[in-house]
Amino acid sequence: MQKEDLDYFREWFFEYVNRFFSPDSFTQENIELKIKHTRRVCENTLVIAKSEKISEKECMLAETIALFHDLGRFEQFAKYKTFRDSESENHAILGVKILNKEGVLFRLPEEEINLILKAVEYHNLMEIPGNVEPSGKLHFFCRLIRDADKIDILKLASEGYAEEEKCRNPALELYLPDARGYSEPIVSEILNNRMAKIGDMKNRNDIKLLRLSWIFDINFPATFALLKKYGYLETIMSSLPESKETEVLKIHFEKYLNTMESGGRKGNSKP
Structure with missing residues (x-):
């Protein structure tokens, strides 16, 4: 992955989520909430990734996973008005379907495409599937996005509970x-x-x-x-x-x- 690839993904992401902007205030509030969440998860990912002293190329790969990890949330909320997968559809799998349908990752090598898609698919599971090699790249990036995602959800939750009603x-x-x-x-x-x-x-x-x-x-x-x-x-x-x-x-x-x-x-x- 090169810097121009990450730049392209960032530009595509914001063009894509703009499709879901709505005159309905409740829908718009939650679309914006997920955009802000994605930004912060990207930031969290880089903090953790750099603490592990991985390469610049691997940091860009990690940020791409973070950018797309909740891609399915926008269509999910626009269609079902909920973030609960059991009452709509699995947002991670939906995100993978969207990435494949839109052909967003076409510019990357096949190995990197597969890694990104699997990390997005697995980010919301109870645990990383047992067939993922614990010492391999995919396992590392899965753990990375899962940590970065959790930190921001805990941030949002703590702020909400501090304000309560x-x-x-x-x-x-x-x-x-x-x-x-x-x-x-x-x-x-x-x-x-x-x-x-x-x-x-x-x-x-x-x-x-x-x-x-x-x-x-x-x-x-x-x-x-x-x-x-x-x-x-x-x-x-x-x-x-x-x-x-x-x-x-x-x-x-x-x-x-x-x-x-x-x-x-x-x-x-x-x-």
Whole structure:
């Protein structure tokens, strides 16, 4: 990949998303939200990538994946008015279909095209498929985009919870009710150091816990450093209702984070 390729992709992306601008204020708000999200994920990706001291060419490849990782979100929201894949369609697979249909990546070598498409397809899975070689390039770039994406969603969530009722966006809360307590399967996954499942969510408290559970799928030291620097996790945790169960969960999260900060991080082999 060359610089002119990345420049072309950036220009194409903004021309593409302009197609979805709408006079409907709610639709426009969420289209703009995803454009801003994409910009920040690109920034996060480069911060993490540079901390891993990968080459300039690999940084451009990582930024291209970040640029296109949520491409399917625009058509998804314009068509279904939701970001919930289970009630519309898988936005990652939709993004891959759009990239193939539009022929956006035609200028790249086949190996790079396949890597970008697979990284986009896998970025929202519960885990990277087992057939992806852990020491290979694809695995590295998958972990990179997954970390960069999570950081920004946690940023948006923490800002929303800090404001609470002032600026609640029902699309980001997946239209779930503001009910008491937590769903047992969500709590169980967290206490076993696993990411919670979207299908187990029943209310807004579950959404908060699900987002907090993403710390169990953080891969790079730079990601943990960013989370600590901006305090996103602490802000979300402070928005949880006061209860004995909440205290148990907070202690569990804090213990896990302390373990990670003291050297218990996952491996992070470079491509």
